[in-house]
Amino acid sequence: MKRPIPSDVVEKAARDKLTERGVTVEDIAKIVYDLQKPYNPSITMEACMKSTDAVLSKREIQHAVLVGVELDMLAEQKKLSEPLQSLVSSDEGLFGVDETIALGSVFGYGSIAVTTFGYLDKQKVGIINELDKRKPKVDTFLDDLVASIAANAAARLAHRGRDIEENLNRDEIKKREDEELIG
Amino acid sequence: MKRPIPSDVVEKAARDKLTERGVTVEDIAKIVYDLQKPYNPSITMEACMKSTDAVLSKREIQHAVLVGVELDMLAEQKKLSEPLQSLVSSDEGLFGVDETIALGSVFGYGSIAVTTFGYLDKQKVGIINELDKRKPKVDTFLDDLVASIAANAAARLAHRGRDIEENLNRDEIKKREDEELIG
Amino acid sequence: MKRPIPSDVVEKAARDKLTERGVTVEDIAKIVYDLQKPYNPSITMEACMKSTDAVLSKREIQHAVLVGVELDMLAEQKKLSEPLQSLVSSDEGLFGVDETIALGSVFGYGSIAVTTFGYLDKQKVGIINELDKRKPKVDTFLDDLVASIAANAAARLAHRGRDIEENLNRDEIKKREDEELIG
Amino acid sequence: MKRPIPSDVVEKAARDKLTERGVTVEDIAKIVYDLQKPYNPSITMEACMKSTDAVLSKREIQHAVLVGVELDMLAEQKKLSEPLQSLVSSDEGLFGVDETIALGSVFGYGSIAVTTFGYLDKQKVGIINELDKRKPKVDTFLDDLVASIAANAAARLAHRGRDIEENLNRDEIKKREDEELIG
Numbered sequence: 001m002k003r004p005i006p007s008d009v010v011e012k013a014a015r016d017k018l019t020e021r022g023v024t025v026e027d028i029a030k031i032v033y034d035l036q037k038p039y040n041p042s043i044t045m046e047a048c049m050k051s052t053d054a055v056l057s058k059r060e061i062q063h064a065v066l067v068g069v070e071l072d073m074l075a076e077q078k079k080l081s082e083p084l085q086s087l088v089s090s091d092e093g094l095f096g097v098d099e100t101i102a103l104g105s106v107f108g109y110g111s112i113a114v115t116t117f118g119y120l121d122k123q124k125v126g127i128i129n130e131l132d133k134r135k136p137k138v139d140t141f142l143d144d145l146v147a148s149i150a151a152n153a154a155a156r157l158a159h160r161g162r163d164i165e166e167n168l169n170r171d172e173i174k175k176r177e178d179e180e181l182i183g
Numbered sequence: 184m185k186r187p188i189p190s191d192v193v194e195k196a197a198r199d200k201l202t203e204r205g206v207t208v209e210d211i212a213k214i215v216y217d218l219q220k221p222y223n224p225s226i227t228m229e230a231c232m233k234s235t236d237a238v239l240s241k242r243e244i245q246h247a248v249l250v251g252v253e254l255d256m257l258a259e260q261k262k263l264s265e266p267l268q269s270l271v272s273s274d275e276g277l278f279g280v281d282e283t284i285a286l287g288s289v290f291g292y293g294s295i296a297v298t299t300f301g302y303l304d305k306q307k308v309g310i311i312n313e314l315d316k317r318k319p320k321v322d323t324f325l326d327d328l329v330a331s332i333a334a335n336a337a338a339r340l341a342h343r344g345r346d347i348e349e350n351l352n353r354d355e356i357k358k359r360e361d362e363e364l365i366g
Numbered sequence: 367m368k369r370p371i372p373s374d375v376v377e378k379a380a381r382d383k384l385t386e387r388g389v390t391v392e393d394i395a396k397i398v399y400d401l402q403k404p405y406n407p408s409i410t411m412e413a414c415m416k417s418t419d420a421v422l423s424k425r426e427i428q429h430a431v432l433v434g435v436e437l438d439m440l441a442e443q444k445k446l447s448e449p450l451q452s453l454v455s456s457d458e459g460l461f462g463v464d465e466t467i468a469l470g471s472v473f474g475y476g477s478i479a480v481t482t483f484g485y486l487d488k489q490k491v492g493i494i495n496e497l498d499k500r501k502p503k504v505d506t507f508l509d510d511l512v513a514s515i516a517a518n519a520a521a522r523l524a525h526r527g528r529d530i531e532e533n534l535n536r537d538e539i540k541k542r543e544d545e546e547l548i549g
Numbered sequence: 550m551k552r553p554i555p556s557d558v559v560e561k562a563a564r565d566k567l568t569e570r571g572v573t574v575e576d577i578a579k580i581v582y583d584l585q586k587p588y589n590p591s592i593t594m595e596a597c598m599k600s601t602d603a604v605l606s607k608r609e610i611q612h613a614v615l616v617g618v619e620l621d622m623l624a625e626q627k628k629l630s631e632p633l634q635s636l637v638s639s640d641e642g643l644f645g646v647d648e649t650i651a652l653g654s655v656f657g658y659g660s661i662a663v664t665t666f667g668y669l670d671k672q673k674v675g676i677i678n679e680l681d682k683r684k685p686k687v688d689t690f691l692d693d694l695v696a697s698i699a700a701n702a703a704a705r706l707a708h709r710g711r712d713i714e715e716n717l718n719r720d721e722i723k724k725r726e727d728e729e730l731i732g
Contacts, residue, residue: 004456004458004459004460005449005452005453005456005458009449010449010453013448013449013450059460060462063453063461063462063463064463064466066449066450066453067437067450067463070446070447070450071433071437074440079445080436081436082379083371083375083376083379083432084379084432084433084436086371087371087376087429087432090370090371092370092371093370094370094425095429096426096429096470097429097430097433097467097470100430100466100467100469100470100471101463101466101467101470103466103470104462104463104466104467104469104470105466
């Protein structure tokens with residue numbers, strides 16, 4: 001059997017592809033920040049950067065990025081066969097494989113991630129909006145991938161936030177219980 | 184083997200449940216109209232009503248409605264066991280089974296339906312917003328079901344719209360071709 | 367705005383791609399037949415061919431076929447960039463974008479289609495098994511697409527079967543009711 | 550705002566529900582073991598138990614278990630309204646909300662988990678098969694939940710296995726490199 005491609009090679013390639021296409025972790029973290037701010041006013045950009053980074057370390061996301069960006073770049077170079085070339089390069093309205101690939105990697109953080117992805121896909125905020133406008137680049141898959149990564153990072157923070165909150169509460173409770181035992 | 188429950192009985196029950204919970208086909212069609220108007224300025228409420236109606240004739244949707252509304256009503260009557268009772272009656276943020284059930288019936292009309300559902304779930308327009316506010320009713324599942332039906336009906340119109348457009352074009356082309364042949 | 371690619375062009379291209387890659391409607395229909403036979407002993411190959419054909423007329427399926435076969439062929443010609451080239455050409459175990467794309471088009475016929483797809487993906491019957499073996503062809507995406515089309519066609523028959531059965535029953539009932547009214 | 554239900558209360562309730570319905574972690578781990586054995590001959594029951602346990606600590610799974618088992622038990626007590634009561638208690642073929650709820654919690658471990666779930670749903674091995682047969686218990690939702698947990702635990706092991714393998718390789722390589730440096 002062939003030796004599998006090492007995970008770190010795949011991860012580096014996926015991260016490089018994003019950078020190469022003009023998308024930084026910070027760009028995505030900004031979307032995450034805006035998504036989470038209303039629910040968690042004390043959220044920091046640093047936490048959003050960390051969460052985005054954690055999402056990017058998942059295999060399913062990396063694979064989705066590799067496939068999506070490859071198709072965008074091939075379309076840009078007019079190397080896809082017709083009619084796929086036209087479907088991708090025109091980001092035609094009823095073509096949904098871009099959303100499908102992005103959705104596949106969005107289920108990992110639960111239904112909140114899925115609905116947030118849907119919202120971002122319609123609202124096109126921040127870097128997603130910029131990608132949508134730049135010409136003559138083809139970003140049919142990339143904008144959905146970015147929406148997916150941001151949705152995952154936001155959902156991850158929502159879940160983590162609850163855990164932290166509860167642990168604090170439990171520590172709080174324990175401290176009080178310990179206090180009552182004193183003396 | 185037991186005789187299956189006739190489809191028309193299931194369909195009537197699902198439609199009745201929606202009415203009973205204060206949601207009409209027209210309420211849903213209004214959301215569909217607002218969703219489609221920007222893409223198709225000549226859209227009519229009648230077309231949106233018909234599309235909503237068509238979606239409601241699908242088994243997966245009917246089953247989702249029956250389960251979701253049942254859980255809402257049981258929670259309202261405090262008949263669920265704890266902690267499910269509290270999770271459902273408080274529509275707790277990280278509880279996602281309501282979105283999951285609604286999502287299950289939203290895949291039927293493609294990825295456009297999925298992203299539209301995500302958008303509606305966040306934006307809570309029209310009747311979805313009203314359901315979200317009314318107290319002391321429990322509508323944890325119902326608002327997602329309505330978002331799902333509206334998303335499906337809108338996606339259905341987007342697909343149908345293309346078909347109609349293309350047929351018109353083809354008829355148009357044929358008419359012109361026929362015209363050229365005259366004389 | 368650019369004129370959308372006509373639906374019949376997309377449909378023809380998707381059907382041609384399947385043929386070109388050695389997969390006929392009959393190959394897929396055979397899988398459908400084997401899937402449905404235990405539940406419906408009177409099923410015919412003709413019905414399975416028709417159902418497969420109906421599934422192939424759906425846009426989501428056609429788009430999935432166009433993308434998947436394109437990636438297989440590019441991998442075959444070693445035209446993908448690394449490490450995607452190796453991931454696709456070795457059909458590496460943890461690479462799941464092929465299943466994701468196929469899954470995206472399998473939700474359309476409900477959860478029965480999804481579970482049937484999962485089953486076929488593991489069991490690899492009929493043409494799926496043959497595709498899996500032929501070398502040096504790359505069929506990483508194609509075998510999942512075939513499983514998806516077969517699962518959809520089988521689920522479609524299961525739903526249609528119920529409808530037909532119920533209509534027969536209703537006609538039967540009506541005939542008896544009419545009979546009772548006579549005289 | 551109401552205080553959210555503590556995560557440990559939800560987790561304990563979900564685990565208790567499974568036990569109460571006659572499903573142990575070991576029952577599920579046995580399915581996981583049989584699934585993974587062909588791919589990883591050195592797999593142990595202990596690893597499968599641990600993986601199952603890790604899956605049960607996820608919120609989405611716990612919520613799905615709480616909802617599914619509640620509906621099974623309500624159906625058993627004939628406390629659901631018609632026609633839902635009949636749909637659930639007869640586990641009617643075209644009723645798919647049970648699979649939908651289970652699917653919702655299966656996406657978390659990638660597309661391998663989804664296809665494995667589909668396979669288990671069809672093949673009904675081990676405890677899934679026993680649940681399917683026991684009468685007059687209603688286990689319409691439970692068998693899909695068990696399939697979902699097992700599929701997740703197996704997919705988790707497949708991903709973890711790769712990580713471990715690669716780390717070992719890297720350590721192996723490092724040890725050799727260190728060795729070469731000696732002397």
